[in-house]
Amino acid sequence: MLEKKLKLLNKLGLHARAAAKLVQLGESFKSEIKISKDNVEANGKSILSVLLLAAPVGTELIFKINGPDEQEAMAAIRSLIERKFDEGE
Amino acid sequence: MIGIMIVTHGSLADEIMKTCFKIIGERDNVGAYSIQWDDDPGVATRKIEKILRRLDKGDGVLVLTDMFGGTPTNIMISLSKKFTVEIVTGVNLPMLIKAVTTMGSFNDLSDFAEKVKQQGQKNIYKVSDILSMKRV
Numbered sequence: 001m002l003e004k005k006l007k008l009l010n011k012l013g014l015h016a017r018a019a020a021k022l023v024q025l026g027e028s029f030k031s032e033i034k035i036s037k038d039n040v041e042a043n044g045k046s047i048l049s050v051l052l053l054a055a056p057v058g059t060e061l062i063f064k065i066n067g068p069d070e071q072e073a074m075a076a077i078r079s080l081i082e083r084k085f086d087e088g089e
Numbered sequence: 090m091i092g093i094m095i096v097t098h099g100s101l102a103d104e105i106m107k108t109c110f111k112i113i114g115e116r117d118n119v120g121a122y123s124i125q126w127d128d129d130p131g132v133a134t135r136k137i138e139k140i141l142r143r144l145d146k147g148d149g150v151l152v153l154t155d156m157f158g159g160t161p162t163n164i165m166i167s168l169s170k171k172f173t174v175e176i177v178t179g180v181n182l183p184m185l186i187k188a189v190t191t192m193g194s195f196n197d198l199s200d201f202a203e204k205v206k207q208q209g210q211k212n213i214y215k216v217s218d219i220l221s222m223k224r225v
Contacts, residue, residue: 016112024113039222047113047190048183048212052219 001066002074010084013056016047018085023047025080031067033077091192091201092144092178093181095180096137097123097155102180106107107195120144134164141172149198151188151205153180168198175202175207184209 008014014022025031026044033044037059042049044063055061065073079087095102102121110116124133144150150172154162164178171197175198177184188201188206190224195201 020113047186048208054219 001064003064003069004074004078005062005064005086006078006081008055008061008081010087011057012087013059014050014053014061016051018087019050021085022077022080023050025076026073027066029067029069029073031065031070031073033073036062036064037048041074051068057062060080071084090146090200091148091195092118092119092120092146092150093153093185093188094119094137094140094144094150095153095185095190095213096124096161097180098124098159098161099126101155102161105180105182105185109189113186113190115126118144118146118192119189124164130160130164133160134168138168138171141168141174145173145184146197149175151198151202152176153154153185153205154189155180173198175199177202177206179209181209181213183212188214193205 010018012018021025023045035042036057037053037055040053042053044050048061053061063074063077095106100123103121106119107123109171120143122140141150151175152165154165154176156162162176162178165174167172169176184205188205192201
């Protein structure tokens, strides 16, 4: 199981389209993905669950990834967040 | 494959479908028909039938309408004798997103409709409840 804290850098934070991109990326991996903030844990493969995190820019999210491709999944998610969800700000 | 169709008053059906696609990307087997206020119900019914025929690939169509008792729902009830449909009222954006992103994993239309109804209800929040839960 991998655990990493990642900070949101894009202006709008985890808004609907960003959450959709994150979830679509997550769905391409077999591993289970949990994202948590404060006391709320979201299923990283469900957009409605991820949106409940209500995470604006600067939020630190904890990603817990568990499964056969956890390394690749964590790297891909980290890259998406570092690329500011390709929102071109 | 189950199809999804949204039928509402005004322009809501088309707009909510566009909004959903803007968020999760365009999908096949999803259609919308907005019944304009001065549309003739007979004409609207025929147009809806045409879309239903396109969307039904054999497993039926989940129809999301705006409100029980309204014309869109009533038209769909009359068409339910002719088509394999399940109708869920009170369409909202989380409900639609859930429906469109999970449609591929259901074979049974009734199970799918039940799940979509539950998700639509579950995803309505009083925001202050959520925020206070987070502060605990």
